[in-house]
Amino acid sequence: MANSASGDSVVDRVVRVIEAFPEGVTSLQLTELADRAELPLSSAHRLVRQLSEHGLLDLGAGGTVRLGLRLWELVNRNSPTLALRQAAMPFMEDIQQVLNQNVNLAVLDGWEALFVERLSRRGSVANRARIAGRMPVHITSAGVALMSHQPRELQAEYLEQFHDPSGKVTADVVRHYLAEAAQQGYAQLAGVVDPDTWGIAVPVLNGKRRTVAALGVVVPLAEMRLQALVPALQTAARGIGRQLGD
Amino acid sequence: MANSASGDSVVDRVVRVIEAFPEGVTSLQLTELADRAELPLSSAHRLVRQLSEHGLLDLGAGGTVRLGLRLWELVNRNSPTLALRQAAMPFMEDIQQVLNQNVNLAVLDGWEALFVERLSRRGSVANRARIAGRMPVHITSAGVALMSHQPRELQAEYLEQFHDPSGKVTADVVRHYLAEAAQQGYAQLAGVVDPDTWGIAVPVLNGKRRTVAALGVVVPLAEMRLQALVPALQTAARGIGRQLGD
DNA sequence: ACACGTTCTACCATTGAACGGAAGGCTCCT
DNA sequence: AGGAGCCTTCCGTTCAATGGTAGAACGTGT
16 A cells, blocks of 8 residues: 555654664665665665765665664654663662672563663673663563563463473463562573573562562572672662652 | 655665654554654554564553564674674674673764674673664764774764764864774774773774774773773784685 | 576556544543 | 643645656776
């Protein structure tokens, strides 16, 4: 139902163009972009030109397309997580100082944990790569901490549709994770990237006692001392919550 | 030249909607958004609904409009400054550790310095608010450091159009700043926000020896020790440049 | 040096998607 | 109960969006 051929609105197309960049890729050739966005070349060209006139995209010489600085600026200035990140940052720095561990902050989006902020451990190489990264709920402590404090109906819906493509984890196992985390008030899970690390996360509640985020650390197995880590995280999480208001 | 009345394309309107959020504001009523974007209410409504179906915006109950988490995610994953920030982060952490000062990283956009990353001084409150913030070239050390290492023509063009609305600074003063910074290899300027602080910044050169960013610190006057700060910054800047390649 | 493949850019007649005024709901005041 | 302010939906009109086509600009292999 488009102006002519292929059933989509201008907005659909704009979205597809922005979404066309694969994770971590900052620059695309026009042809490849048109390909990925499933647009006729001439249409892609026109859209990209229009968007780059406004600075949302950057159309370099020779058809190189990047996201525009202006877009990055606008989105980061008015990000929906701005208040959360601002409230959390000082506490995350405290945790990093006191515990010397990787600290991260995640929110729930769909059935995934979306990492909105992260401080890397002093001396470790930058794992900042994963800011704006996603992980399925059931493989991260942040995900489990978030889901375990959601309303019953949402948890039920989640477990209903749960399916682990690798087949390693069943819904019952996840149910157990959630129950345990809900009871303990924190979630702990073996690291996904590095099997010798553990993740520990606690929920962050806003003024209305709704779970809006999870605050977590990733620690090497050798330094795994729950009695030190959990109280620190919980204290910080309460601090963040108080700062947030609502 | 729009489908009917008021001379702008769909893309123009989408851009206006995203740009409608004032700095630091994360949430807008539909009516206010329509007003700011100069769109008829029904058109604004249609656009917002379309965009929120794709997750670029978030249309809450009661007409509350926010930027979508998905948009934030996409932009941060594929940000044009991703490589720069990743390369710089470890070095910025080093600076923060060793000097215990606020560290920031800026790029030149138009005649302004756009801050793309910032680490706050240990113990100080979050000044992270200003990530994605802009400042005119001539009032920040980062801006001067950036501009002083640009090609002659660009500097000329900049000085040509330079005008300080407050009337405090003349083009000649700025010319002096730039010359000094170019000669010394670093820029130092009195703080704008707090008059008792100083900013010091050095250019970051990529493999082709093009100035792509400025690395800077903001220090209290009492701790202003150039002989310690400048070498540390320059070393870090070289490290970043090496990491960047090109 | 030439021909070929690939990519970017520009043009323009056709047509259906975008437009927005108006009317209907809804909530929250007074 | 009435009104003000907001969100949402509907639908006939109209012109902006569309994309095939063609040409320009590289780069590459023979």
